[in-house]
Every structure is written in C-alpha cells, then in structure tokens.
Amino acid sequence: MSKNNVILIILLLILVVALFVIRFTSDTREKRVRFFDINPEKISQIEIVSARDTLVVSHDGIEWSIEYPFYFQIAENRLDSFFDQVLSVETSSMPVALSEESFASYQLTDDRGTKLNFYDSHDKLLDSVLIGRSGRSAFARRSDDNRVFQLMDNISFIVSPRLNAWRNHQIVGFPAVVIENIEVIYQLNHYNITATDSLWHFSDDNHAFSIPDNNNALRQALNKIENMNAHGFKDFEYEEYAAILAEPQLLLKIRTVDGKETNLTFAYTDEENFVVQRDNMTDHLFVIDAETVDLFTKSPQHFQ
Numbered sequence: 001m002s003k004n005n006v007i008l009i010i011l012l013l014i015l016v017v018a019l020f021v022i023r024f025t026s027d028t029r030e031k032r033v034r035f036f037d038i039n040p041e042k043i044s045q046i047e048i049v050s051a052r053d054t055l056v057v058s059h060d061g062i063e064w065s066i067e068y069p070f071y072f073q074i075a076e077n078r079l080d081s082f083f084d085q086v087l088s089v090e091t092s093s094m095p096v097a098l099s100e101e102s103f104a105s106y107q108l109t110d111d112r113g114t115k116l117n118f119y120d121s122h123d124k125l126l127d128s129v130l131i132g133r134s135g136r137s138a139f140a141r142r143s144d145d146n147r148v149f150q151l152m153d154n155i156s157f158i159v160s161p162r163l164n165a166w167r168n169h170q171i172v173g174f175p176a177v178v179i180e181n182i183e184v185i186y187q188l189n190h191y192n193i194t195a196t197d198s199l200w201h202f203s204d205d206n207h208a209f210s211i212p213d214n215n216n217a218l219r220q221a222l223n224k225i226e227n228m229n230a231h232g233f234k235d236f237e238y239e240e241y242a243a244i245l246a247e248p249q250l251l252l253k254i255r256t257v258d259g260k261e262t263n264l265t266f267a268y269t270d271e272e273n274f275v276v277q278r279d280n281m282t283d284h285l286f287v288i289d290a291e292t293v294d295l296f297t298k299s300p301q302h303f304q
Contacts, residue, residue, distance in 0.1 A: 031093040035140055035149060038118055038126050040083055047117040048161040055161035061121075066167060070235070072284070073168035081158055086116075090152040091140070097148040106139040106148055107132030114159050115143070131159050169229040171278060171286050172262060174254060176222045183253035186297045193218070193303075207300045217302040220295050225254060232287035234275055241267065241275050241285060249274070250293050266293055 045058040045067075056068035057079070064079055066072040096106075103109045113130040120126055128143040131151075138151040182193040191204035199210040200218055211218050234241065250266040265277040266288070274293055276286040 032090045032152065033093050035089050035091040035151060036087045036127065036129075038087060040087055042120050042126060043118050044121040045119040045123070046082075047115075047119070048159060049115040049117070050113075050161050051111050053161040053163070055163060055166060057166065066163075069163065070283075075166055075168045078158075078166050085153065086155050086158055089138075089155050091149040092152075095147040096139070096150050098146055100146050102148055103132075103141070106134050106141075108139060108141050108148060114156070114161065116159060131156055164233070167233070169231070171228045171230055171264065171276060171288070172225060172254065173227055174225050174256060174262075176226065178256045178258075179222070179225065179254060180257050181253075181255045182221070182225070183251075183255075184296050185251040185253075186249060188297070189299070191300065193221070202300060202303045204300060209304060211303045215303055217295075217298050224292060224295050228288070228292065230276070230286035230288055232273075234285040234287060236283055238277075238282040238285065241269075241277075244268070245275070245277050250296060252296060 043059070045056065048055045048057075054068060055066070057064055057074055058067045064074050066074050104112070107113055108130045110130075113132040116127075116129045116131065118126040118128075130141050130143060132139045133154070133156040136154060138154045138156045139148055140151055141148050176195075180195055184191050184193070189204055191202060191207075193211070194201045194203070196210075199213065202209055202211050244267040245265050248265045248267045250264075252264040252266070254262045254264070256262075263279050266274045267277075269275050269287075272290040274288050274290065276288050278286070
C-alpha cells in the first residue's frame with residue numbers, strides 16, 4: 001500500500017471519529033422546557049395589556065388585589081389559575097418561527113397579542129412576554145426576541161385582561177356558624193331569624209317559633225348568605241340608581257357574632273335583575289338575579 005493511501009485512510013478514520021464524537025456529544029434533539037423562568041415569590045406586580053384592555057394586579061406584602069383600572073378585591077381562583085397554569089406552561093426548546101414577519105400569523109404583534117409584564121417589589125422588570133393565538137394553540141415570544149414558541153397548553157383565555165374575569169364577585173360570604181341574626185325587611189313583612197343554642201328562631205309582629213332543622217327555606221337562605229355572588233357590576237354609577245335604592249324591594253341586615261352588621265339593599269332594575277348596595281358603598285354596586293330576592297321574601301309559613 002502506498003504512503004499516500006495510508007495517509008488518506010488515516011484522514012478518513014479521523015473524520016469518522018470526529019463525526020461520531022460530534023453526534024454523540026452534542027444534543028440537538030427537541031426538548032420540553034418551561035417557557036417562564038421566574039420565581040413566583042419574586043413577583044409583586046403583573047401588568048396584562050391587550051389592544052382593548054389593561055389590567056394591573058399587585059401584591060402589597062400581604063395579599064393580591066386589582067390596582068388598575070381601579071382598586072378591587074381579586075378572585076382568588078383566577079389568581080391561582082394564573083400562577084399554576086401560566087407560569088408553569090411548557091414549550092419546545094425549538095422555536096416554530098424566527099422572523100418578525102411571522103408575528104402576525106401567531107397574533108404576536110403589539111396590537112393583536114396580549115402582553116405580560118412582571119415586576120418585583122422594587123418595580124424591576126422581571127420578564128416581558130407577548131401571548132398570541134392561532135387556531136386552538138397558544139404561542140409566545142419575548143418582547144425583545146423574534147423567536148416564536150408554541151406553548152403546550154392554550155393559556156390565552158387565562159391571560160385575558162378582562163376585568164370581570166379577575167374581580168371577586170362575592171357580595172357576602174358568612175358561614176352559618178358566625179351569624180347571630182338576619183333581619184329581613186320587604187313590602188309584605190319584617191322578620192328576624194335568630195341563632196339560638198339549638199335551633200334557629202323566627203319572629204315577626206305576629207309569629208314566634210323555632211325553625212325545624214330540616215327546613216328548606218332556612219337552608220336556602222343560609223346557603224345564599226354563605227356564598228352570595230353578583231353576575232354583574234355597576235361601577236361609579238351610583239347617582240343613576242340612588243332613587244330606586246332609596247325605595248328598595250328588600251333590605252337584608254346580617255349581624256355576626258362579633259357584633260358587626262352588614263346591610264344589603266336590593267332595588268329592582270329590569271329584566272328580573274336587582275342592583276345591590278353593600279353598606280354605604282357607592283363606587284361599586286352589584287347586580288344579582290331575582291331568585292336571590294325570592295329566597296328572603298317568603299311568608300312565615302315557609303319556615304315552619
């Protein structure tokens with residue numbers, strides 16, 4: 001064998017070995033990875049922005065609340081879903097697109113996507129991301145990055161900045177064990193339901209009796225007071241409803257064992273809806289259905 005052939009064989013062997021080493025030491029395979037790399041405990045403010053709405057929620061060191069467009073209690077289940085499903089969402093390590101021209105196809109432009117900005121307690125920006133949707137899939141990119149990633153879960157509905165999806169809809173939530181007395185005033189009657197050591201007691205101008213344990217009217221009333229939710233709101237519209245709230249169809253006064261009293265005023269609007277004022281709140285009124293009012297405007301016989 002000639003010297004040149006030997007050299008050629010050696011070079012080929014070196015090339016084969018090099019290719020073998022490159023193939024098995026470099027991993028170009030697709031992997032599932034978490035899209036967000038943020039410690040949830042460091043997040044103190046989340047800003048969610050779309051072309052139509054802006055929502056800001058923040059943590060004051062004790063609890064989360066809505067800060068913009070106005071202060072309001074936050075819906076805990078919505079916040080839990082955001083932290084559990086959004087921050088943990090996975091994607092492929094391989095982007096589906098790399099160019100700015102692809103943004104529109106995945107609704108990842110500033111006017112079509114939903115932007116998420118995360119800040120810490122010192123207002124330092126932790127991450128800025130755009131979430132878009134195409135078909136049934138969600139896509140994401142960082143504000144300063146052209147790479148587009150497909151998310152493994154469609155989180156687009158969770159990151160919506162729609163206010164009603166984030167605000168707490170509960171009007172009152174008193175368990176029966178903390179209630180001392182319920183005073184009900186409506187056109188046909190004025191009665192009290194009072195907690196005693198054993199049974200609840202009904203009283204009005206003409207009746208006084210203990211309510212049986214299995215009474216359906218009492219059970220429904222107590223269940224509603226434990227979890228009374230609005231299906232809508234009237235924000236900063238008190239003046240429009242002040243006249244009808246002055247002549248309500250129902251007044252509900254709930255006194256708890258700590259001596260505090262909560263007053264609910266129900267006034268009929270239209271389409272079987274009632275507007276509800278809690279105590280002296282005027283910035284935010286609640287909207288509730290007629291079925292709730294029916295639970296309390298019952299005759300004494302329903303409680304016997």
